Amino acid sequence: MSFSRFNLIWVLLAAAALCRVGMAEQDAFVYFTSPLAAGSDEGTYLLLHRGLLFGKTDSFVLLYRGADGKVSEPGEYQGGYSAAAAYGGFLYVFHGDTYSLYSGEKHADSRPWPFPSWTPCGAVSVADSLYVLGAEAAQLTVVRLADGEWVQGGLSPTAPGRIGEVRAVALKDGFLAVVAEKIEDGPRPLYSIQYSEGRWHPWQEVMTLPASGEFALVSESPTHLLYRERRGRLTARYPLRERTWTEQTGWSDATDTGIRESLATASYVTAACSSEGRPRAFLLAPYSGLVSEAVWSEAGGWRLGERFAALPSLLGVSLWGVILNSLVTAAFLLAVAISLVLRRGRSTKSELGGHVVQLASWRRRVAAGLIDGFVVFVGVDLSLALFMGGRSATADTVMWGFLIAYVTYYAVLESMTGQTMGKALMDITVVGRNGARAPVPAVVIRSVLRVVEVIMMPLLGLLVLLNTRQQQRLGDLAAHTYVIVSPRQPTAEHPEWDINDFD
Secondary structure, eight states, X not given: OOHHHHHHHHHHHHHHHHHHHHHHHXXXXXXXXXXXXXXXXXXXXXEEEEEESSSXXXXXXXXXXXXXXXXXXXXXXXXXXXXXXXXXXXXXXXXXXXXXXXXXXXXXXXXXXXXXXXXXXXXXXXXXXXXXXXXXXXXXXXXXXXXXXXXXXXXXXXXXXXXXXXXXXXXXXXXXXXXXXXXXXXXXXXXXXXXXXXXXXXXXXXXXXXXXXXXXXXESSSEEEEEESSSSOOOSSSOOEEEEEETTTEEOOOEEOOOOOOTTTOOOEEEEEEETTXXXXXEEETTTXXXXXXXXXXXXXXXXXXXXXXXOXXXXXXXXXXXXXXXXXXXXXXXXXXXXXXXXXXXXXXXETTEEEEBOOHHHHHHHHHHHHHHHHHHHHHHHHHHHTTOOOOHHHHXXXXXXXXXXXXXXXXXHTSOOHHHHXXXXXXXXXXXXXXXXXXXXXXXXXXXXXXXXXXXXXXXXXXXXXXXXXXXXXXXXXXXXXXXXXXXXXXXXXXXXXXX
């Protein structure tokens, strides 16, 4: 290998390692959805459902900004949420059959939901009361918490369609609710209904929202309905629009809020609330973890303010991190392609222990690795399913289970036979420097390093293999092992190994 090629390869490897470490520190497989915002004059709460690209999670992140203007560190809690509202100095978060109280970002208490026959789908704080809404087919029901007592109210008039999403905002003596009709994969009509002085008013049709659209509601005379017709970046063609509502005039025509975003912020979902004396809207970019904030100014009109938070996520908080990873991956692929061209015509025979052997081709080794990875994944998946008794395993359990099984699988089988299932199917074998079965410590070393060069940086092992004289990856170099085409056993016709046995 020439000096220039040697340096090129290791510079690429170093850049890849730095990039991968940066991504690992930002928990690169996390994304966020389903934001809910709530607040009071004392502070602002933001809830975000925490998802995993590979695996399942049932947890959410809670952020709190107090009067000092500082946003708390993300607090992660188990369970989902269906509604939330700030009331009496606490944030009430409703999970279904329970609800929790939070003071700032800290969990204070959990209590059973006293009305198990229906699930909360909206909540709003009005003066000295907390109203919680539930949906029963095409009707809303409401309960009121005041002076520590829950009091159930009556059903609303029947809505024009089946009730789906619900948003509610406070009025002087009640609340206004906007609901989206429950329709799968189609345009969703929006309806509004007012509840005041203990009674429901008639339903009003607001608009029809496209299937990919979304909406949020925030109250501050007038009430603002923020909506967008398509998820993605806010542009002149697909802006964040609003309609306003007052008791005297009803719903106004749609107007453009004027809020735009850069490529780096690219929001996907929206939440809104009235807090710290102002109506606020929050624009979440699920995969970059950026949360931007827009504030209703005293002069009227929305103004995009400073970033509310930046959370570790799938793509990291910096677009430059994404670009760097893409460039490094492209460089790896280019280096592999160059290596394949330059190695043409190179001999694939070597001498081990006094015998000439045929080194395993990179195609056979890659195919064997894919087969073995599939075998380990299926084995871990089935084992966890049996062990967990039908319960969903956490992402960390799946990850560590796979890594431990992956290393153990290779270490045990290659120590015993020199072959895994994939290697046996591809007719290749791991041997030591004398051509005999590799010793156990050597097999363990190459199995552990496989995690780095196959799992963490999939192209690293292949790149090193293509650029070493005897087609060794890093694990082979460290353990002094080789992967060869399995020779036939000596017979009367072939008492010694012969190079033709490997063809």
